[in-house]
Every structure is written in C-alpha cells, then in structure tokens.
Amino acid sequence: MSDEPRLALLVSDGERAQEAADEVIRDLADWVPLEEADIAVILGGDGFMLQSLHAMLDSGRVIPAYGVNLGTVGFLMNRNRQPEKLLQRIGKAKRLDILPIAMEATAQDGEVHKFRAINEVSLLRETRQTAKIEVQVDGKTRIKELVCDGVLVATPAGSTAYNLSADGPILPLDSQLLALTPISAFRPRRWKGAILPDRSCVNFKVNEPGKRPVSAVADQREMRDVAEVRLEIAREHPLTLLFDPGHSLDERIVAEQFVF
Incomplete structure (x- = not known):
C-alpha cells in the first residue's frame, strides 16, 4: 500500500x-x-x-x-x-x-448568523451616515461610542490584508494576537486601534442602527443591518x-x- x-x-x-x-x-x-x-x-x-x-x-x-x-x-x-x-x-x-475567527452576528430583526473568517471580520457603514459602535473586550466596554466608517478584527494571517490598508499593525504568525483596527475613525480622534491576546472575546454593539445601519463581513461573506457582533477565535477549527x-x-x- x-x-x-x-x-x-x-x-x-x-x-x-x-x-x-x-x-x-x-x-x-x-x-x-x-x-x-x-x-x-x-x-x-x-x-x-x-x-x-x-x-x-x-x-x-x-x-x-x-x-x-x-x-x-x-x-x-x-x-x-x-x-x-x-x-x-x-x-x-x-x-x-x-x-480562524468565529463570528456570531445578530441582525436588527433578531436573526442570528454564524460565520468564520480566516483574514478578518469588518463592520462597515451601509450609508453616508457614519457608524456609531460600542466596543467591548471580554465583557468590558472599552469605547462607549466609536464614530467611524467601520472597525475590524484581523488574525495574524490577515493582518497584511484589509487591516494593513486601514493602518493596522502587522502581526507575526506565532504571536497569538488579534488586531482591533478602526476604519476612518472620527471619534475618539486619536484612537488608532489595539492589539489583543487571541483569547479575547470582542463584542460590537451598533448604536442607532435604524439611522446608521452597519453590515458585518467575515472575509467574503456579508450580513447587513446587524445590531450586535460577537467574535472569538475558533480553536476547534x-x-x-x-x-x-x-x-x-x-x-x-x-x-x-x-x-x-
């Protein structure tokens, strides 16, 4: 054989x-x-x-x-x-x-979708209105209201893709880190993002979702009109x-x- x-x-x-x-x-x-x-x-x-x-x-x-x-x-x-x-x-x-990253996204109508991302998960405004997003890490609110075009979480493998274009950090593959990077942030003006341990759980809550709708994109898969997105590393995959x-x-x- x-x-x-x-x-x-x-x-x-x-x-x-x-x-x-x-x-x-x-x-x-x-x-x-x-x-x-x-x-x-x-x-x-x-x-x-x-x-x-x-x-x-x-x-x-x-x-x-x-x-x-x-x-x-x-x-x-x-x-x-x-x-x-x-x-x-x-x-x-x-x-x-x-x-990869496991994404659990809840739509404004309450429907829940689960996707996985190898490069990054990004939240993006759907209209000309800026997005307003609350940022939580491990259950603690770190930014009450991020006013921006969007925000993303990238893996080390994806840190040289969209994350790099958004001025996020490049992460070594063995770093066991995640990049949390804003996209065209208006407020807080001086916040450039954060580097997190990959054991972190990141939650995004969309403020004023009816007026300022936001989509969530896991690599190539998009879910529109999200209300909340939960992210963590999918160690089982x-x-x-x-x-x-x-x-x-x-x-x-x-x-x-x-x-x-």
Missing part, C-alpha cells in the same frame, strides 16, 4: 491558473476528489485560497492546502516556479497552522497551509514591514 499522500487539484477560473493546470500540472499525479484527498493543491490567488479553505470548513473536512500563486498578490500562496517539480516541493513543504522552505508566510510578514 502506497504511503504517498492522495492529492486533490482545485483550479480557479482565472486564465493563468487554467493554462498552468492544462499544460503541466494535470499530468503530474493521479488526482482524486477533495473528499478523498490528504492534501489540496490550489492554483489561483489569495481569494481562491480563501474560498477553498472556507469550502473545507463548511464541509467539516479540513485537509492541508498547498497553494500555487497564479493570481495577483498571492500572499497565502507559494511561488509559481518549476511546475514539473510540484510533487517534490509538496513533499518538502513546511506546515503552518492558522486559526485549525487550518493548515503548506509552504516551500524559505518562503513561509512568516518570512513574508517580516519582509512586508520593510517595503517602502
């Missing part, structure tokens, strides 16, 4: 990813369906990687993922090089475990990414802080 891992191939709709799959990669292995695989090989960009990881979370069967960047940024992916040596690269890859030696996400996070 072979000890070789069974591989599933997931390819984005992008032209580059489809061409790479057809030219070389489909012929490299006896690919199996995702539900039978030990490792998922993902061709595309960061968005497709997030989509694939969420699909695994939703299915209840999560396996390690090795990404090949055939998109734009590719922060969660490996470089697209030596495709003919893909199987050897997977065999030498290093594992990196990341933990770890995800594993595979990276080539010397090209890990840790290194990319360090390198990102020296780009001018």
Whole structure:
C-alpha cells in the first residue's frame, strides 16, 4: 500500500491558473476528489485560497492546502516556479497552522448568523451616515461610542490584508494576537486601534442602527443591518497551509514591514 499522500487539484477560473493546470500540472499525479484527498493543491490567488479553505470548513473536512500563486498578490500562496517539480516541493513543504475567527452576528430583526473568517471580520457603514459602535473586550466596554466608517478584527494571517490598508499593525504568525483596527475613525480622534491576546472575546454593539445601519463581513461573506457582533477565535477549527522552505508566510510578514 502506497504511503504517498492522495492529492486533490482545485483550479480557479482565472486564465493563468487554467493554462498552468492544462499544460503541466494535470499530468503530474493521479488526482482524486477533495473528499478523498490528504492534501489540496490550489492554483489561483489569495481569494481562491480563501474560498477553498472556507469550502473545507463548511464541509467539516479540513485537509492541508498547498497553494500555487497564479493570481495577483498571492500572499497565502507559494511561488509559481518549476511546475514539473510540484510533487517534490509538496513533499518538502513546511506546515503552518492558522486559526480562524468565529463570528456570531445578530441582525436588527433578531436573526442570528454564524460565520468564520480566516483574514478578518469588518463592520462597515451601509450609508453616508457614519457608524456609531460600542466596543467591548471580554465583557468590558472599552469605547462607549466609536464614530467611524467601520472597525475590524484581523488574525495574524490577515493582518497584511484589509487591516494593513486601514493602518493596522502587522502581526507575526506565532504571536497569538488579534488586531482591533478602526476604519476612518472620527471619534475618539486619536484612537488608532489595539492589539489583543487571541483569547479575547470582542463584542460590537451598533448604536442607532435604524439611522446608521452597519453590515458585518467575515472575509467574503456579508450580513447587513446587524445590531450586535460577537467574535472569538475558533480553536476547534485549525487550518493548515503548506509552504516551500524559505518562503513561509512568516518570512513574508517580516519582509512586508520593510517595503517602502
């Protein structure tokens, strides 16, 4: 019986990813369906990687993922090089475990939705009116009324995405921290955000929700007209990414802080 891992191939709709799959990669292995695989090989960009990881979370069967960047940024992916040596690269890859955020959002009508976010959860104003949001950490109100365009909580893996664009801090992957970052805050004027232990539970309560409606977005999933959002790390749902030696996400996070 072979000890070789069974591989599933997931390819984005992008032209580059489809061409790479057809030219070389489909012929490299006896690919199996995702539900039978030990490792998922993902061709595309960061968005497709997030989509694939969420699909695994939703299915209840999560396996390690090795990404090949055939998109734009590719922060969660490996470089697209030596495709003919893909199987050897997977065999030498290093594992990196990341933990998603569990979001429980209550709508203004009382309906409750639960999502998970690998990068971040963001609350965003829906109209031209600024949002007014109460910020609680571990049951204690830290900001009674944050007047802003929005606010987000990012994981270390997501700290270089929307969080960085909003002037939030870059977090090392092994830091066990979360970034709490305001988006265009008007009051308190000088508050730039906070760094929290990842054991923290963060609650957002929307003030004047009828006049100032707010949506909650967990990665790519949006819920509109929320009244309250509760966030905490989903430790029961770890995800594993595979990276080539010397090209890990840790290194990319360090390198990102020296780009001018």
